[in-house]
Amino acid sequence: MGRIETAADDDAVTSDNGGTRRLLGRDERRSQIQRAAASAFAREGFVATSIDDVAAEAGITRAIVYRHFDSKEALYRAVLEHVSARLGEEFKIRLASRQSGLTIATHLTVARENPDGYRLLWEHAVREPRFADYAEDFRERSVRSTERLFQDRIADPAKFRWAARQTLSQIVTSVLLWLDEGTPEQDDVFLEFASEGLWASVNSWRED
Structure with missing residues (x-):
């Protein structure tokens, strides 16, 4: 999945083929992260799941996850x-x-x-x-x-x-x-x- 991240805006994402880009608002981004986290936690459990796992599930970087949530x-x-x-x-x-x-x-x-x-x-x-x-x-x-x-x-x-x-x-x-x-x-x-x-x-x- 194509990914981009800038210092000023963590809401930019790309499509799977790296083409069309759209922006996610803060609430939509948090919802996306929570859904990815739910999938990762349900699959592996709390201890075995890392923030990196959640980020990979969401197709973003761990830095973006931490901008929205202080901890696992x-x-x-x-x-x-x-x-x-x-x-x-x-x-x-x-x-x-x-x-x-x-x-x-x-x-x-x-x-x-x-x-x-x-x-x-x-x-x-x-x-x-x-x-x-x-x-x-x-x-x-x-x-x-x-x-x-x-x-x-x-x-x-x-x-x-x-x-x-x-x-x-x-x-x-x-x-x-x-x-x-x-x-x-x-x-x-x-x-x-x-x-x-x-x-x-x-x-x-x-x-x-």
């Missing part, structure tokens, strides 16, 4: 924070518009946008000592959000808590599996199928 740890955390923020944003958008398949659709939308970042948040981060607390805290907040499905359905506190955790796990696992097995063209079919299964479970746990 800051970059990994930025990926997690971006994905978690997008899940919150997407959930609010769908909730406000009363869209169907709310919870699973939220996760799949964000997972399609950034599959490696989604995997990093839900699969890999919890196994990284530096980021396990963040991953666990986000999962706990997600469990509390999922509890809304069982309001006025389950009275027993232990069952209520278990049902919320089980349901969140079902949602995340189903989306991760679909990323591996399905295609974007089949997403609508998947969402209908997965939502039916989810609500069958939720309704089966109602305590009258």
Whole structure:
């Protein structure tokens, strides 16, 4: 991939054949770096991945990476924070518009946008000592959000808590599996199928 870097402007990039050049704004550049980092971290893990690896994944120099992120740890955390923020944003958008398949659709939308970042948040981060607390805290907040499905359905506190955790796990696992097995063209079919299964479970746990 053709690359150029100047002291004044780190946003210049070239096409793969070294031809047409375009400029990236700061936000777009940071997004590009985060996506490249998510891919590299998901593939090799935090310890085994260097800033040089991230730079190579993005097709830029390590100096450009460091202009946007102070450290490898800051970059990994930025990926997690971006994905978690997008899940919150997407959930609010769908909730406000009363869209169907709310919870699973939220996760799949964000997972399609950034599959490696989604995997990093839900699969890999919890196994990284530096980021396990963040991953666990986000999962706990997600469990509390999922509890809304069982309001006025389950009275027993232990069952209520278990049902919320089980349901969140079902949602995340189903989306991760679909990323591996399905295609974007089949997403609508998947969402209908997965939502039916989810609500069958939720309704089966109602305590009258």
